[in-house]
Amino acid sequence: MQSEICFSKMALFNKHSYLSDTVRTAIAALLLHRLRTVLSLLGIIFGVMAVLSIIAIGEGAKQETLRQIDRMGITNIFIKPVSLSRDQQARLSGLHSDGLQLKDMTRILKGCKFALQITGSRDILLNLAEPVSGVSPKILACTGNYNSILQLKTMTGRFINDQDNIQSNLVCVLGNEIAKKIGSAGKVGRRIRIGEKLWKIVGILKDHNSFSTESNKLSMQDVNEMIFLPINSVDLEEEDIVNLLDTRSELSEIIVEIDKKDNVRSAAQIIDRILEKSHNSVEDFHMIVPLELLAKSMKIQRVFNLVFGAVGALSLIIGGIGIMNIMLAGVSERTREIGLRLAVGATETHIIGQFIFEALLITISGGILGVFFGIGTAGLIASLAGWPVSITAKAIFLPLFFSIGTGLFFGIFPAIKAARLDPIKALSTYT
Amino acid sequence: MLVDVKNLRHTYTQGVTTINVLNSLNLEVAPGEFISIMGASGSGKSTLLHILGCLTKPREGTYRLGETDVFSVTSNELASIRAQQIGFVFQMFHLLPAMSVLENVKLPFLYNNTPAKTAHERALEALQQVGLSSRTHHKPMELSGGEMQRAAIARALAVNPELILADEPTGNLDSKTSLEILTLFQKLHTNGRTIIMVTHDKDVAHHAERNLFLQDGTFQ
Numbered sequence: 001m002q003s004e005i006c007f008s009k010m011a012l013f014n015k016h017s018y019l020s021d022t023v024r025t026a027i028a029a030l031l032l033h034r035l036r037t038v039l040s041l042l043g044i045i046f047g048v049m050a051v052l053s054i055i056a057i058g059e060g061a062k063q064e065t066l067r068q069i070d071r072m073g074i075t076n077i078f079i080k081p082v083s084l085s086r087d088q089q090a091r092l093s094g095l096h097s098d099g100l101q102l103k104d105m106t107r108i109l110k111g112c113k114f115a116l117q118i119t120g121s122r123d124i125l126l127n128l129a130e131p132v133s134g135v136s137p138k139i140l141a142c143t144g145n146y147n148s149i150l151q152l153k154t155m156t157g158r159f160i161n162d163q164d165n166i167q168s169n170l171v172c173v174l175g176n177e178i179a180k181k182i183g184s185a186g187k188v189g190r191r192i193r194i195g196e197k198l199w200k201i202v203g204i205l206k207d208h209n210s211f212s213t214e215s216n217k218l219s220m221q222d223v224n225e226m227i228f229l230p231i232n233s234v235d236l237e238e239e240d241i242v243n244l245l246d247t248r249s250e251l252s253e254i255i256v257e258i259d260k261k262d263n264v265r266s267a268a269q270i271i272d273r274i275l276e277k278s279h280n281s282v283e284d285f286h287m288i289v290p291l292e293l294l295a296k297s298m299k300i301q302r303v304f305n306l307v308f309g310a311v312g313a314l315s316l317i318i319g320g321i322g323i324m325n326i327m328l329a330g331v332s333e334r335t336r337e338i339g340l341r342l343a344v345g346a347t348e349t350h351i352i353g354q355f356i357f358e359a360l361l362i363t364i365s366g367g368i369l370g371v372f373f374g375i376g377t378a379g380l381i382a383s384l385a386g387w388p389v390s391i392t393a394k395a396i397f398l399p400l401f402f403s404i405g406t407g408l409f410f411g412i413f414p415a416i417k418a419a420r421l422d423p424i425k426a427l428s429t430y431t
Numbered sequence: 432m433l434v435d436v437k438n439l440r441h442t443y444t445q446g447v448t449t450i451n452v453l454n455s456l457n458l459e460v461a462p463g464e465f466i467s468i469m470g471a472s473g474s475g476k477s478t479l480l481h482i483l484g485c486l487t488k489p490r491e492g493t494y495r496l497g498e499t500d501v502f503s504v505t506s507n508e509l510a511s512i513r514a515q516q517i518g519f520v521f522q523m524f525h526l527l528p529a530m531s532v533l534e535n536v537k538l539p540f541l542y543n544n545t546p547a548k549t550a551h552e553r554a555l556e557a558l559q560q561v562g563l564s565s566r567t568h569h570k571p572m573e574l575s576g577g578e579m580q581r582a583a584i585a586r587a588l589a590v591n592p593e594l595i596l597a598d599e600p601t602g603n604l605d606s607k608t609s610l611e612i613l614t615l616f617q618k619l620h621t622n623g624r625t626i627i628m629v630t631h632d633k634d635v636a637h638h639a640e641r642n643l644f645l646q647d648g649t650f651q
């Protein structure tokens with residue numbers, strides 16, 4: 001007989017009775033061998049669970065990274081001073097560099113045409129003259145546009161501006177948390193004592209919460225706990241910073257904002273050259289480019305996804321083999337039934353449809369259960385390990401589709417085997 | 432002619448030996464005939480019936496069933512012939528044990544585009560013809576041998592086929608029950624059905640209207 005599987009007709013889907021018979025037969029067959037069904041279901045459930053939680057963890061990590069890098073600003077370049085070891089200093093043999101200077105900022109703005117704006121800041125080792133309990137503010141002296149580059153918003157008043165720096169005004173801006181803790185003395189217009197001087201509060205920042213997480217090792221400190229001063233209003237000598245840090249850096253950070261993303265890499269190279277020249281080739285600074293951090297972490301992410309995705313896929317494949325196994329057992333147990341169905345007029349397509357449906361029933365229900373358990377697992381990981389987990393549509397549908405694909409792939413062989421049976425031989429089989 | 436078979440030849444090959452089962456066999460069946468085919472065990476009766484039932488394709492020969500040249504159609508068309516034009520009754524009944532009698536009778540309708548409602552009515556009608564109206568919701572296991580065979584005949588009847596093929600329909604039944612079944616076939620014949628019945632029992636064969644004897648691969 002001509003073996004010809006006619007999928008094109010798709011007649012099987014407009015026959016209500018064939019469909020309902022297929023559904024009933026499949027359910028009955030699966031219920032007949034409960035243990036067998038449950039075992040192969042487990043393979044799919046674990047597979048989907050694994051893939052889902054892996055994707056959820058991966059997506060969570062990715063979003064966290066993106067959020068952090070977004071905070072730093074994807075078009076920003078950070079430059080920090082590096083204190084040289086004695087060894088390195090010895091090797092310099094007469095070359096001289098003063099670390100990061102305010103002058104460097106002007107050089108960068110002049111030399112790098114991609115630089116939109118630039119800001120410099122210095123950690124100040126002063127403290128509040130009258131300590132407030134539960135408050136250990138970090139004090140930062142900065143230039144006027146620090147807020148615009150890092151997108152800090154004031155709740156009341158204004159931020160430090162260029163005027164403050166030109167006139168060396170004794171003004172300060174408080175982080176949200178600090179202002180709250182200081183209480184009524186922490187309002188705009190009041191003065192607080194920092195070091196030897198009294199500083200007038202001109203602004204209070206909005207709550208920039210969750211600004212720092214543990215993994216955030218970069219310059220993003222908790223803005224809520226910071227106090228900002230104009231950089232020109234603070235003397236280096238006053239802080240005695242020279243002796244403390246063993247460095248002559250005037251600045252502890254320079255942030256350059258680049259006009260657009262595409263120019264960040266070339267800008268980084270240009271700035272590196274400018275600083276190398278002005279620092280007499282002394283490598284007493286280092287650059288952090290968020291864009292490159294992003295690229296790096298994306299790369300790691302891809303490897304992570306690949307490795308663990310493969311593990312999940314493997315367990316799905318093993319589950320699929322389990323399904324093929326029970327399908328094949330089903331075909332040989334039901335040889336006579338198949339023979340009879342063929343004898344009374346079932347086409348190959350009818351028989352294939354029946355067995356494929358059975359395979360799909362297992363994988364789809366396993367897939368759905370796996371999604372639920374997977375979401376649970378991801379939630380558990382999130383709460384136990386404290387990893388950021390994000391259950392995206394991709395995390396749900398990718399493993400689901402994969403499990404359905406597994407059912408189709410591993411179900412098709414037993415189904416074809418059943419459909420190609422010789423009806424007479426099948427009917428004379430004893431089982 | 433409803434059935435026109437010419438020059439049928441069929442062989443089975445097992446390892447190195449080839450068994451010639453059917454050889455230059457011709458058969459013509461007019462609509463409404465009730466034919467019995469007799470022959471020794473192994474003479475090829477079942478093989479012939481399987482060929483007539485579009486379940487086996489012979490090595491050589493032609494087979495016209497109504498307007499169709501059976502051996503030149505696709506496997507899907509062959510399936511649809513089985514589903515609509517032929518009713519097959521097996522010696523072993525071959526009812527599906529998980530389904531009720533009614534569902535067994537409805538089985539062929541799953542494969543020939545019959546609406547569920549029509550299928551239901553026709554199946555009940557067929558069960559009434561074989562006298563099983565009271566057993567529609569029983570499982571085959573709950574029936575006697577004769578009742579099982581009657582259910583199987585109802586399944587063959589229900590689709591209203593042009594040709595009913597029965598391979599030793601009484602082979603597994605005692606003489607009293609056999610008589611019941613044969614009387615049923617005669618009734619169907621009176622109603623105008625075309626029936627070909629295979630048997631090795633003379634007494635059974637005599638219930639038919641025309642008797643054929645198969646020997647050495649052909650009719651004597």
Ligand SMILES: Nc1ncnc2c1ncn2[C@@H]1O[C@H](COP(=O)(O)OP(=O)(O)OP(=O)(O)O)[C@@H](O)[C@H]1O
Pocket residue numbers: 443444445450452470471472473474475476477478479631
């Ligand atoms: N699938 C097969 N493979 C090989 N040989 C077969 C096959 N089916 C039947 N035969 C052989 O073909 C011959 C005819 O078989 P068939 O079943 O048609 O005989 P039969 O007349 O129906 O016999 P019985 O009265 O015992 O049912 C036998 O010799 C049998 O052994």
Ligand SMILES: [Mg+2]
Pocket residue numbers: 476477478598
């Ligand atoms: Mg036989």
